[in-house]
Amino acid sequence: MEQYDVIVVGGGIIGLCAAFAMKEAGVKRLLVIERAWCGQGSTSKATGGIRTQFSSPINVQLSLRGRDYFTRWEEIYGSDPGFHPIGYLFVTADEQRGETLLAQVPQQRALGVEVESLDNRDLHHIVPGMRQEDIRVALLTPRDGVADPGAAVMSVEAACRRQGIKILEHTPVQALVVQGTRITGVRTEAGDIFSSDRVLAATGAWTAPLLSTCGISVPISPHHRQVYRTLPVPDWPTRMPLSVDLDTGLYCHSDGPAVVFGGGDRDATAGYDDTPRPMDVANLIDALVYRWPRLAAAQIERTWAGLREMTPDDHGIVGMIPQRQGLYVAAGFSGHGFMQAPAVGEIIATLMTGQSSAYGLDALDPARFLGPTKGEAYVF
Ligand SMILES: Cc1cc2nc3c(=O)[nH]c(=O)nc-3n(C[C@H](O)[C@H](O)[C@H](O)COP(=O)(O)OP(=O)(O)OC[C@H]3O[C@@H](n4cnc5c(N)ncnc54)[C@H](O)[C@@H]3O)c2cc1C
Incomplete structure (x- = not known):
């Protein structure tokens, strides 16, 4: 049974940016498991708009940071994401x-x-x-604009591979494996088990069915x-x-x-x-x-x-699921995940390496739906 420090389920822009940022932050054995080709989920369908006008401070901050990455993308990930600051x-x-x-x-x-x-x-x-x-x-x-989601996701995938991150494509994860309340790995449709005490669900629109395999419900x-x-x-x-x-x-x-x-x-x-x-x-x-x-x-x-x-409040869900030790989620970005992905990657890296995040994360907390939440006004 292969053992990893962190397993990322989902090879879209969020999972790949998170994997890259974790590697940069010192996480050694990383596995990304994607059921199709990397980027073939929502990422490759996106328009590629990058905007910083939001009503919620965290959405503004994540997009500003994301836009900063798009202006330096080639330097960071190694190839051109086709970013045009057309406004x-x-x-x-x-x-x-x-x-x-x-x-x-x-x-x-x-x-x-x-x-x-x-x-x-x-x-x-x-x-x-x-x-x-x-x-x-x-x-x-x-200074906002558009980038090419296909080009962007392919460059992050290539950067991850160059960093030694293992990426398995055409490998659907059938279930998250838990012992008591702790995550211990994932089981693929082919029946293979990959072990880790930290798993990140970066499965975009398909996150609710994946998390339901270990009894967790998320409103995505x-x-x-x-x-x-x-x-x-x-x-x-x-x-x-x-x-x-x-x-x-x-x-x-x-x-x-x-x-x-x-x-x-x-x-x-x-x-x-x-x-x-x-x-x-x-x-x-x-x-x-x-x-x-x-x-x-x-x-x-x-x-x-x-x-x-x-999600019900048009904010992503980022952080550890309180009822399942070691199970993290970064999903539900409600139409702004492409632009926010590099910043979300940084947040995941800080959480996985025990550092404190530069952002207040309450508005992204997986547990926030137990109480009242504040929605985003710039939605369409
Ligand atoms: C038409 C359209 C226009 C958009 N326009 C914009 C825009 O202008 N700007 C913007 O910022 N955002 C936009 N978005 C939203 C953006 O595409 C998403 O927020 C972003 O791509 C989310 O990335 P992700 O990695 O979370 O999801 P995805 O790219 O969907 O990646 C999740 C991956 O998980 C994989 N997966 C799922 N289940 C499993 C499993 N069980 N096992 C293994 N792998 C699994 C999927 O195959 C997929 O590749 C748009 C979306 C659409 C559809």
């Missing part, structure tokens, strides 16, 4: 929603976010073609999200911020001469089906064409879909 814009035509957003700005600035409030003239220059006469509040973070539910890419749009600006209309949940950004858009599906019923549903596009097109009338003639070239791993 990230939230707009609303709703007065009350606008007031809620503006109320967050002083806290965001105090935490180091360079957020700018735009008027209609600014909007005209920065996002030409956007209907703006009804917009009441527009907030831009110019899988929500379908679909993304669309158009054919090249004539005279479309090749560089504009990733823009979110918070009233409809629509987001949109340029991808060279094409446009990528999605969202508007936050209230969809939870479920594990992650196949594309082209029939869902009609409502979204209405929202898109309202905000960007010129896109009425755009044609969709490609659609893809994945699962977002949502």
